[in-house]
Amino acid sequence: MIIELIEKKKRGEALSAPEIHAMIHAYVNKEIADYQMSAFLMAVWFQGMNMDEMIALCDAMMHSGEVLDLSDLDGVTCDKHSTGGVGDKTSIVLVPLVAACGGIVAKMSGRGLGHTGGTIDKLESIPGFQTEVAPSDFKRQVREIHAAIVGQSSRFVVADQMLYALRDVTATVDSLPLIATSILSKKLAAGSDVILLDVKYGEGAFMKTKADAQVLADTMCAIGAHFQRKVRAVISDMNEPLGHAIGNTLEVLEAIDTLQGRGPDDFRTLCIEEAGILLAMADLAADESEGRQRARSALEDGSAFAMLCQMVEAQGGDVRYVKEPQRFAKAPYIKQLPALKEGTIRALHARSFGELAMELGAGRKCKGDRIDPRVGIVLHHKCGETVAADTCIATIHANRELSEDWIRRFYEAVEIEESSRDL
Helix, strand or coil, X not given: CHHHHHHHHHCCCCCCHHHHHHHHHHHHCCCCCHHHHHHHHHHHHHHCCCHHHHHHHHHHHHXXXXXXXXXXXXXXXXXXXXXXXXXXXXXXXXXXXXXXXXXXXXXXXXXXXXCECCHHHHHCCCCCCCCCCCHHHHHXXXXXXXXXXXXXXXXXXXXXXXXXXXXXXXXXXXXXXXXXXHHHHHHHHCCCCEEEEEEEECCCCXXXXXXXXXXXXXXXXXXXXXXXXXXXXXXXECCCCCCCEECHHHHHHHHHHHHCCCCCHHHHHHHHHHXXXXXXXXXXXXXXXXHHHHHHHHHHCCHHHHHHHHHHHHCCXXXXXXXXXXXXXXXXXXXXXXXXXXEEEEEECHHHHHHHHHHHHHCCCCCCCCCCCCCEEEECCCCCCEECCCCEEEEEEECCCCCHHHHHHHHHCEEEECCCCCC
């Protein structure tokens, strides 16, 4: 069977829903070899899939494992997914923020791989925080406090876990049909009624242009509509890191700061915008404008921060670290890097900063790599800001001395225009 399907897709022909379901079932049951599925994935990369094929693939993957049923919860359940970025700690703010406004937020998240960070890794930098939660406990927590962020269970969307491992080593990660069906199969299996997608574009994202991000967003919304779920997408820029902090503990600290009514303007604005959309989708606000106002109020009156504390306690975390952030362990080597010249910051290359943080130990090159939650980069300026020569532009948190090559590549990631003097 698989040879025939590879041949059809290689020639650009569409597969039927029964063919796709049979193929995914056979692969999960190890009746199809990895090398054969790799050939099929590459054929999809070159030839693409039409909407009917993507719907069938999404459905087959969604039902390749357990599907969580949240229909007995009293209210509209919400979920959110980001396609990944540098400094993207949005879920750590958004989940308690929406819950504080009356939403029911049941979120499954992943770990980081490569230059983008994972929400689960960030939350695990809080001592004791448990992300491996049984589906029954996950559902109970959502029912009781209306907020939970857990890791994706190995029993959910088994086909996607198997296929993603192949995509990662066969250069087929950046295929629109495979990205769309991978994301939607996980979100649909998690059981929420409304789903918000944050589709990133730019050099730090999978989709390099805003137009490509819009196509991906439209595709996922169409797939979601077929499964009778409310799905919305926002398109956001990932040409520069989101917020100031890059690295697990550092991003948790920035999220805590934001939930206490502070935080970087770009990050705070995105969180409020996404909260407003989710609250309107869940009929907890008359429209997005009212939703944004409710979100601002929850940040200002402390209820969003209180919800984070409640969620951390519910998942076994030591809430003293959230209430007293100075308790977090600090990296043994902290170095400030100055601007080399005076001028306006024209670019902060997101992918480069993600890779630099990964090399410090904040991310993984390979799936089994260990993360050092203490390390990372805190940028003190954003694009468009003017800096004087020798002004500190970043603080580096490391577990060892920085190499000359690392420092050189850091400065290559910062473009400053209208220099007054060189090094």
